[in-house]
Amino acid sequence: MSRTTTTPPTQTERAPQGSPLSNGLKQRHLSMIALGGVIGAGLFVGSGAGIAAAGPSIVLAYAASGLLVMFVMRMLGEMSAANPASGSFSVHADRAIGPWAGFTAGWMFWTLLVVGVAIEAIGAAHIVQGWLPGTPSWLWVLVFMAIFCGSNLAAVSNFGEFEFWFAALKIGAIALFLILGTLAILGVLPGNDAPGAAHLLHDGGFLPNGMNGLLIGLLASLAAYGGLETVTIAAAESENPVSGVAKAVKTTMWRIGIVYVGSMMVIVTLLPWNDGSVTEHGPYAAVLDRLGVPGGGQIMNVVVLIALLSAMNANIYGSSRMAYSLVSRGQGPKALGKVSGGVPRRAVLASSAFGFFAVLLSYWYPTTVFAWLLNMVGGVVLIVWGFIAASQLILRRRLEREAPERLVVRMWAFPVLTWVTLAGVAGALVLMGLETDTRVQLYSTGGLAIALAVVGYVQQRAAARRGAEGPAGG
Numbered sequence: 001m002s003r004t005t006t007t008p009p010t011q012t013e014r015a016p017q018g019s020p021l022s023n024g025l026k027q028r029h030l031s032m033i034a035l036g037g038v039i040g041a042g043l044f045v046g047s048g049a050g051i052a053a054a055g056p057s058i059v060l061a062y063a064a065s066g067l068l069v070m071f072v073m074r075m076l077g078e079m080s081a082a083n084p085a086s087g088s089f090s091v092h093a094d095r096a097i098g099p100w101a102g103f104t105a106g107w108m109f110w111t112l113l114v115v116g117v118a119i120e121a122i123g124a125a126h127i128v129q130g131w132l133p134g135t136p137s138w139l140w141v142l143v144f145m146a147i148f149c150g151s152n153l154a155a156v157s158n159f160g161e162f163e164f165w166f167a168a169l170k171i172g173a174i175a176l177f178l179i180l181g182t183l184a185i186l187g188v189l190p191g192n193d194a195p196g197a198a199h200l201l202h203d204g205g206f207l208p209n210g211m212n213g214l215l216i217g218l219l220a221s222l223a224a225y226g227g228l229e230t231v232t233i234a235a236a237e238s239e240n241p242v243s244g245v246a247k248a249v250k251t252t253m254w255r256i257g258i259v260y261v262g263s264m265m266v267i268v269t270l271l272p273w274n275d276g277s278v279t280e281h282g283p284y285a286a287v288l289d290r291l292g293v294p295g296g297g298q299i300m301n302v303v304v305l306i307a308l309l310s311a312m313n314a315n316i317y318g319s320s321r322m323a324y325s326l327v328s329r330g331q332g333p334k335a336l337g338k339v340s341g342g343v344p345r346r347a348v349l350a351s352s353a354f355g356f357f358a359v360l361l362s363y364w365y366p367t368t369v370f371a372w373l374l375n376m377v378g379g380v381v382l383i384v385w386g387f388i389a390a391s392q393l394i395l396r397r398r399l400e401r402e403a404p405e406r407l408v409v410r411m412w413a414f415p416v417l418t419w420v421t422l423a424g425v426a427g428a429l430v431l432m433g434l435e436t437d438t439r440v441q442l443y444s445t446g447g448l449a450i451a452l453a454v455v456g457y458v459q460q461r462a463a464a465r466r467g468a469e470g471p472a473g474g
Helices: 027-036 043-083 087-098 099-131 137-153 156-186 210-222 230-235 241-250 250-271 276-280 283-290 298-330 345-364 368-374 381-402 417-433 436-473
Strands: none
Touching: 027 156, 027 241, 043 087, 043 210, 043 230, 043 241, 043 250, 043 276, 043 283, 043 298, 043 381, 043 417, 087 298, 087 381, 099 298, 099 368, 099 381, 099 436, 137 156, 137 241, 137 298, 137 345, 156 230, 156 250, 156 298, 156 368, 210 241, 210 381, 210 417, 230 241, 230 298, 241 417, 250 283, 276 283, 283 298, 345 368, 368 417, 368 436, 381 417, 381 436, 417 436
16 A cells, blocks of 8 residues: 555654654744754855856846745745654655655765765864964864764754854844945945945946856855755754744745845945955955954854854754664664664764764865765755655645645645746756856766665665565565
């Protein structure tokens, strides 16, 4: 008999109530994780490359990619509110498409997160090393890894508290930046004249590098949105998973609009897009310096450090829960499935260990192995979004037929916008293939996806054979 939304939880489809994981996250934790999740180091630093490529049209790039992300999060929210699970989209893909899809999406995302831990640890260490010259960067990597691995080992509430305060600091910083920037644009900030539309239209025009520059900016903006999915993973360990994820997802639209699109508008209005400081020091630090804020560069270094540490914390948490979910469905090493004190501690250790090993690779083979790892995860988010859209297309019809009362969150204009999202993801992958800088990432990510899909399909067939043989043998 086929699985449906109304069947009891099985090994493949575990309900939160039957999970040994704790419910230590409060609504305030989830709310701040959702808010802080959209404010990462990719926005504060990585957006500079997008601005250099697209010019003022980066506003359009972030608006277009933000719209795609809103659709993805709405679909993910619909499925997660109906069936909260620590494996989030991996569980949904498993139920909708098949175990091979859940296996592929889950382990791809796990790889993305653990490599991300290494990137963030290295970035954070470099900032602290700049403040304390003479101290080895590896020492700071070790300190940060020990802090966040240790906090995640102790209790899920520790993860929630760290993220709560990290998010509060990031939100405060971005709010202050937007207020100062808006005052400067209006010409009411002391010592600053209103720039008008000079930088938007007169430094080579709104599209200084043409459509090609806009497309490069679009790809750069997509990379900045990674990490939003963590809130649906965390929801499974909250006091009220259904209402928690519903509230978090429903506020995605204005968060993305204000934080990303608003920030880009402020930056390209106040600064020439081709100002060297935008890429050299980061666009936010460049704006603060332009506004005459004392120590603007160092202020942004503190904010970026907070963003990096927040991402480390979230990635260790997310990767450990994804690994635990996969193992609980028979799609990973059983040794990682042990839970004690409501925490999958072995999964936390394994995810942290791989992240630390990736840091070592970055020191030993900075231009070979680590670069290959970075390329391998370059398009993972797009593949995951594709699985999310395909899963929602199937599960929404199933829910409408069998359990419509569980549709607490609904995707807008279904199925039209779901198909639009799939087309957008496919278009972004095509763009990656057309651009020289991202083509290697596309091929590497595609190779990883194919390899995992093959392994997952072989496991699925083997499990099906065992299931067919079981009754006969009994």
